[in-house]
Amino acid sequence: MKKFFLIFLxxxxxxxxxxxxxxxxxxxxxxxxxxxxxxxxxxxxxxLAEITDTTPLNPxxxxxxxxxxxxxxxxxxxxxxxxxxxxxxSDTAYLNQKQRTIKREDLKKDQNVLxxxxxxxxxxxxxxxxxxxxxxxxNNKKTTLGTIADISTAGSVITLVSVNNQNEKLQIKLxxxxxxxxxxxxxxxxxDLKKDQKIICISGPLDKQSYPALRLITL
Amino acid sequence: xxxxxxxxxxFALILGLGLSGTVYYLKQNQKSRQSLSTVVPTxxxxxxxxxxxxxxxxxxxxxxxxxxxxSHQNYDLISTAKITLTGTTTPKSILVLTTASQxxxxxxxxxxxxxxxITLDSxxxxxxxxxxSPDYQETELTYYxxxxxxxx
Numbered sequence: 001m002k003k004f005f006l007i008f009l010x011x012x013x014x015x016x017x018x019x020x021x022x023x024x025x026x027x028x029x030x031x032x033x034x035x036x037x038x039x040x041x042x043x044x045x046x047x048l049a050e051i052t053d054t055t056p057l058n059p060x061x062x063x064x065x066x067x068x069x070x071x072x073x074x075x076x077x078x079x080x081x082x083x084x085x086x087x088x089x090s091d092t093a094y095l096n097q098k099q100r101t102i103k104r105e106d107l108k109k110d111q112n113v114l115x116x117x118x119x120x121x122x123x124x125x126x127x128x129x130x131x132x133x134x135x136x137x138x139n140n141k142k143t144t145l146g147t148i149a150d151i152s153t154a155g156s157v158i159t160l161v162s163v164n165n166q167n168e169k170l171q172i173k174l175x176x177x178x179x180x181x182x183x184x185x186x187x188x189x190x191x192d193l194k195k196d197q198k199i200i201c202i203s204g205p206l207d208k209q210s211y212p213a214l215r216l217i218t219l
Numbered sequence: 220x221x222x223x224x225x226x227x228x229x230f231a232l233i234l235g236l237g238l239s240g241t242v243y244y245l246k247q248n249q250k251s252r253q254s255l256s257t258v259v260p261t262x263x264x265x266x267x268x269x270x271x272x273x274x275x276x277x278x279x280x281x282x283x284x285x286x287x288x289x290s291h292q293n294y295d296l297i298s299t300a301k302i303t304l305t306g307t308t309t310p311k312s313i314l315v316l317t318t319a320s321q322x323x324x325x326x327x328x329x330x331x332x333x334x335x336x337i338t339l340d341s342x343x344x345x346x347x348x349x350x351x352s353p354d355y356q357e358t359e360l361t362y363y364x365x366x367x368x369x370x371x
Binding site (some may be wrong): 026034057058060061062063064095114116117118126127137138139141143145163164176179181183184186198202214217219 | 250255291292294295296298313315318319320325326342343344345346347349355356357359361363365367371
């Protein structure tokens with residue numbers, strides 16, 4: 001009887017447990033790791049393609065900056081992000097704001113310059129140094145994606161609410177020079193603009209509480 | 220004797236069910252963890268190809284819009300005024316480029332690539348390039364290119 005009991009107990013246990021043991025957890029894990037590896041390899045391939053597609057380094061660069069140090073054979077300028085040192089060559093040209101040739105001695109610390117450089121044999125040469133007015137190098141245009149909240153009856157002023165910043169409300173002033181286009185560059189008229197329409201506005205710097213519209217692009 | 224046998228069989232059944240249940244629970248738990256970890260690599264393709272069902276007025280701020288210029292490097296000195304600016308961004312984005320004197324608008328293709336012929340002003344140019352994705356995410360890139368014919 002005891003023998004029968006043991007056989008019964010063993011059979012019952014293995015009958016219930018056996019089907020679950022048949023599923024191999026390592027196989028599922030292996031498949032998932034395989035998928036993950038494949039996805040990662042794909043991403044790495046894409047990134048490598050992006051890197052290898054880049055243009056070869058151009059040895060000629062132009063940096064705007066302020067003179068920090070200047071001596072007979074070196075010039076150090078401070079750009080927006082860093083300080084950079086260049087070697088002055090025997091043929092380095094120095095020019096004032098009117099593009100007239102000046103001497104190296106005419107350059108002083110804290111002057112604003114545009115420095116044209118050439119990288120040769122790992123040395124950065126300053127080949128042309130121009131005195132500049134920083135504001136002449138700026139681009140003060142503003143590009144805004146917004147919804148037309150209001151159009152004046154004359155159609156010369158538009159109130160634009162930024163799509164991604166509801167607190168930003170702009171008065172856009174239109175004039176005869178304002179271009180109105182579709183995103184495919186088809187020319188439109190002011191009368192084609194409607195309230196609640198989404199547009200992209202390229203405007204000049206703020207002038208008397210409104211931005212002069214240079215180009216409006218409908219979406 | 221039959222009573223003892225039945226009681227033993229009952230306990231054996233309970234024991235078997237308990238063990239089976241435990242193994243099943245552990246296996247399910249493991250599966251769910253695996254499926255969570257395999258979701259991660261598929262997030263980027265979704266970001267690059269925003270679903271058409273996305274509500275345009277609710278931009279997805281968690282996934283930044285990428286914008287790269289591949290034809291030129293920042294601060295490049297160029298000897299021709301007319302150049303072709305190429306790069307990549309989110310597919311079908313609208314791009315707006317401004318220089319001090321010029322304005323351009325163009326679109327990225329289905330793969331996110333864009334190409335636009337532009338004319339540089341003489342001297343230093345501050346290029347402002349803004350990309351707007353189909354779901355109205357925005358990103359802006361400022362690039363500095365100098366056009367000069369001077370011998371360097």
